[in-house]
Amino acid sequence: MSNNHFFNKNILRAYDIRGEFGNTLNNIDAERLGNIFASSFSQKQKVIIVCRDGRLSSPELVENLKKGLYESGADVIDIGLGPSPMLYFAAHYLKSDGAIMVTGSHNPPNHNGFKIMRGKIPFFGKDILDIGEKARNGEWNYRLGSKEDYFISDKYIDVLLKSIKLDKFNKSLKVAWDPGNGAAGDIISKIVNLLPGEHTLVNENIDGMFPSHHPDPTDPKNLEQLINLVIDKKLDIGLAFDGDGDRLGVVSSSGNIVWGDQLLAFLSKEVLCDMPNSPIIADVKASQNLFQEIEKLGGVPVMWKTGHSFIKSKMKEISSPLAGEMSGHIFFADRYLGYDDGIYAALRVLELINDKFTLDNFLNSLPKTYSTQEIKIKCSDDKKFRVIEELYSILNNEKIKVNRIDGLRIEKEDGWWLLRASNTQAVLVARIEAKSKKSLKDFQKELNFYLNKFNLSLT
Incomplete structure (x- = not known):
């Protein structure tokens, strides 16, 4: 041997x-x-x-x-x-x-x-x-x-249900669930039979070939089936999960995708009512709207590195009751155990939905911004970290202020852009947010200008 x-x-x-x-x-x-x-x-x-x-x-x-x-x-x-x-x-x-x-x-x-x-x-x-x-x-x-x-699955389900306020559920709520043929399918199939309301399941059978669509709820094309189901059946909400059930995607009653940072803002309100002045953690890809919303609700916004392991460790370090990522990882230490659980996060969302507090109402209350979703730029594992270090030197020489929590986040009065090396794929990840369409285009041009120095581009 x-x-x-x-x-x-x-x-x-x-x-x-x-x-x-x-x-x-x-x-x-x-x-x-x-x-x-x-x-x-x-x-x-x-x-x-x-x-x-x-x-x-x-x-x-x-x-x-x-x-x-x-x-x-x-x-x-x-x-x-x-x-x-x-x-x-x-x-x-x-x-x-x-x-x-x-x-x-x-x-x-x-x-x-x-x-x-x-x-x-x-x-x-x-x-x-x-x-x-x-x-x-x-x-x-x-x-x-x-x-x-x-x-252990029955005990897991039992603890999930004991960790939510079932009496707060709207008994007329109509919900679509899409486990994406992933590993959460069997658990979700059992849970929906124990919840108030009307529940519709699709792609609940576990199938490692993922025949209906890829199990990644951050990609809009993977949510098309769920969006159509919610709209066609006039449902209140759609819930989607990734292949191993630790991430959540959400669709509103009008078919709008609720992104990870918006979802975290939505969930922060109740947590901060119960635990004012608490630190709420979001990853470096999150919208500036989220950090401002947490502050407005009486919380302490904390920006941190992308990655479930980094977030969980930071939560423990600063005793945060709630954290989340753009990717749909939502972590609850409030009433739960402090790890990312897409099913538990879904149940906490359902607690809050009612006739007066809908997801669409909440989305409409947020300041209007213009943003890209994650842009993935192919870049070899050997090159991607070098690009970040060399670009930082360029920006530093130009006296541009850089947030280096995870990659490079450049924040200006009318928006921000981010470039970071993915820890799971041979790509650089970019995201841009601005207060106007013109500013968004300007930021795209600026980031492209820097990427071109390394024979890379946003497109």
Whole structure:
């Protein structure tokens, strides 16, 4: 048996491990991850929970992961097929030493990966890079542990429902749910039978080929089916989920998409009524409207790095009751456990919808701005971080003030633009927001001018 292992360098990401199955990611990677993670605990007895999404490669990856964990001394608890938040819940409920989710999240069907927790804390950044180094050095032990299966989905559903105010639900509410053939389908199918109102499900069957549309609710084309359903049936709201159920997409009764920062603003009102002066965290891609709205509601807006692991860690650090990202990750520590759970976020939205407080009314109350959605600019993993550093030097020499929390965010009186390196894809991510159409075009020209210096462009 070889004493070392070499992961493809591109799969060890900032907050998870992710690659193309059969190409950059394989079953031996899963086994070695299990060996190294189990061996990283100082105590002899360690309980590690595993769960998987519905991708076609997930069953064999999870079996090889379990093999590695077991062979290196872990007591492995397999909770089966389910969404990532069910694993996060299990880690809290069973007080495990670690937890690993096998999921490709919203990436293409032939991709897969691993999200890791140590205790109740995300395992990311340097910890993930250290896995690569330990693999190269053969730093893992062999000592048999144990394996068992554990059925936890009913307990998870029970806690979800106990953590909301069912008496506040509008009993005439008409809701469409689209799990996108992802791992949340079975849980959502059970939950809707326990809720007041009228509920319509589409794409609830778990299918790793995602036959109806890709399970990424940040892409408008993936919401077209849901929008048409909401409008045709005159429903009050549509709810969409990504492949592993930790992100939420929302559609209003008139078919408007409610973006992640707008959703966070919508949810902030009640949280800040109950917990005034609390810090509310949003990622660096969020609208300036959100930060102003949080301040207006009596909260303390906090801008932070994009990435679920970064946000969860920051929440714990500053005792924030609520956080969110443009990507649809919503994190509740208010009445819940402080992690991103698309299903729980959906239930909290439904608590607030009534005849007087609709999503459309709320959207119309926000200041009018003009913005792009995320613009993804193809850029190799080797080049993308270099572009950010070199562009910062250019902007600094031009005496332009730069927010460097995550990438480069340039804020001016009439708007802002952002350029950052994605931690999950070989792309640079840009976003622009302005108070007028003219300013939006001016910002686009300005950003393009800088991108052209690196033979890149917005289009």
